[in-house]
Amino acid sequence: MAHNDVVLEHDEDVYDPLLIGKRIRAHRRARGLSLNELAERLGRAPSQVSVIENGRRELKLGELQRLARILAVSVDDLLSTEAPSRRAELEIALERAQQGALYKSLPLPELPVRKTLSDEAIETILGLHEELRRLHEERAATPEEARRVNGQLRAEQSRAGNYYPELEAIAADLLKHINYRRGPLSQRRVGELAAALGFTLHSVRDLPRSARSITDTENKRIYLPIGRGASDSRSTVLQALAAHELGKGEPNDYGELLRQRVETNYLAGALLVPEASALKFLSEAKTDHELSVEDLRDEFAVSYETAGHRFSNLATEHLGIPVHFLKMHSSGTILKAYQNDDVQFPTDALGAVEGQIVCRWWSAQQVFRTEDRMTPFYQYTDKPAGTYWCTSHIESGSAGEFSISVGTSFEHAKWFRGRETKRRFTSTCPQPSCCREPDAALSERWDGAVWPSARLNASLLAAMPSGTFTGVDRVQMLEFIDRHAPLEG
Template sequence: MDSSATDVATLGHRIRHFRTAAGLTLDELGARAGVAASQLSLIENGRREPRISMLTTIAASLGVQLADLLSPEPPDARSALEIELARLQRGSLYASLGLPPVKPTKGTPTETLEAIVGLHRELSRRATEAIATPEEARRANTELRERMRAQNNYIPEIEELAEERVRASGHTRGALTHREVSVMAEQLGFDLIYVNDLPHSARSITDLASGRIYLPPASIPGGHGLRSMALQAMAHRLLGHERPDSYADFLRQRLEINYFAACCLMPREAAVAFLQQAKQERDLAVEDFRDAFGVTHEAAALRLTNLATSHLDMTLHFLRVGDDGALYKGYENDGLPLPTDVTGSIEGQVVCRKWGARTAFTHTNRTTELYQYTDTPAGTYWCATQTGSTSAGGFSISVGVPFAQAKWFRGRETTVRAESRCPDESCCKRPAAGLASRWAGQAWPSARLHAHILSPLPSGSFPGVDDTEVYSFLEAHSAS
């Protein structure tokens, strides 16, 4: 039920409220206002929207002001329950149950209405928790990736917002400092509080009532990440996010806050000037971009995907690949044939063994970037790949472009070249004929089962967050 229908329902209840308060029947009010009692009944039941001229006459007949009838507030608690019940029963969730609507009468106890509405609220809450099956989550992520690809991974309105907030912090050049991030928070009415007892399921918590953003201790390794976490928390407020009502909405919000944080840490004006100068000198390099703004290699590579097409006039691709060959993040608008499943999802798919994203793991000096040309069925691509590791294992970050665009990048002179025929399985997914004939039927490996395969997707209003822990944390800190 939309807001206009809700307004009509509220109007009907207010007319009935003032009519009964005046001790008038439908026939008596109709006689005074010159309106048929049957028509008044339809109006009071929210089934017909009267014209202003008729409402003016009805208000005069009831001895009240027109504004009294048009107020958006229900006239009393009982009416509020009846209006909410009607709204909930007209929704798609209740319709999907195939149950008849409950029509309250004068004799329906208010306690009964409270119980029915309470059940509806709980049903709605459970249905709108951000829960998704793996397939639903993958489809939602694929749709979001395709939408961003269509706009070259660029969101101009967030770029403008970030530029405005960074300028307001007093930042002029170089890397955005922790102090400037704190100033941005203060300008929004928030204090940054560093604590040791954040719930394990939350990276940060914003206390909207007290104007506090709780973050991990500033002394933790990789402290630059704290700037990003604080900026992401602020972004929810600046972008007007509401509690996500679906997994797709949750993913969109997460993308937007990450985008905002990247825009602040690598502001468009300064970042574009830096990249354009490097392109002019034919010396583009993710590592230089990373060091100039004091961010991680991955953050710099992703930010390049935001700016390259809109401001450098080039298409490109980005890959984060695990040391097992699985693709964890990916973006392309240059035609690189990324592996996909039947839903179009790329996450978890295994990339070709010949790509630089995987051959970099065998690179002798893994502290430097690997440059490589790769011939694919879609054309020849150049890429620069840097490897790293976390407690979960090794990973690689690759940024690449079509052959014609390699001339702008450092490392274009590399002689490393490979040929990939994927998705043809004879490329790298089938063992060589000699190996197969020797070992087929002679091997019995014990497979490593990844725990996440059996794990359900996290549930809750904010996926993966334990509400009990969060509320207990806020309660404990509310007195401090």
């Protein structure tokens, strides 16, 4: 192949056939040449030149040089990445949109770009296409994407020991507003903190079902629901205040949504179980070899889950104890998980743990087998990565029962109450022979005679709610906030 027959590499940053075709057409018209005249000078048929100007054929270097000489411009000018006019820019955008997978998936004919198609019409079509693209991408974003992002956040937490000093400092500063010294943060003190930050609290019966709370930052109001179970309203208020103090707005994607949730939950927990008071309490318990999540829960009057979370925040950083935290639904699926003690949670192919089944021999599963739910549940489990000690507790929520487990490696069990337990199991998961394969005799006995009707979770195949990544119905939220806003004047 001769030098002038070299085909230019297709690189959208350097050579775009569609853009260069528009530039050739613009220079042709600027010189007053017709399509036929340019074709004659180039030695091509008019139809071939039309194909070039429409960006449907890649040019060879020699052809590009000849065109530049005929049009009295430089090759660099023809290769410029700027559209020659606003009209050309619109036409290029429309052509590209029609060449995309989204447009081709629609039962629509190709729309010829003619002179009779006005700029306003093209802009409208492009606007509709962009909105359709946005909705398509949003609806295609399934919980798989959320789990992927959550996995990244969990890795960050593990590297940090699940301890964030900047959030601890914010919590300590906020508590100074109400002269907090020690003990549980009561509802009265939470109300005082809200007032100190300029907020008023309003309990209402018509809060949208999709929202835990709604904050009106313009009028400094926090709306809370009435009659939705026995959830601790302190946490809800503190999470709303935490979002305000951290300057959080409505999230734009899964990463932002989950990061906001991690940070606001952390800050709310740091207010309910303040670092200085909790550390004094835990340090004394460690000295006595009597560390207990139950005691931390009772000392600060919080849920077991909050106490478990808070213990995982402080244990590694201040007590030198690597730990793991696990929240599991009674069905055996993981809802939340965190670890920095090398315990191996079950994962899917993407490394996500949410929705995975916990080994039946782990403490999180075994706790459901006990009839005594008053006495703390302790267990050792021999796992492929080593032996771990765990304490587990059952709590109830709107979605049913779930277990909360906090554990650590065998060498650190000496600091905990319950270390003397004789309860011990062996888990070889993820080996199928551990608990994933039924007894051979049972399999043979019932082979071909059983057909289950599965109860699928409503969220199993569903995309995240459209319109917002928070899952809160935006129409209901705005109608609610407008209905409850104080009258002006």
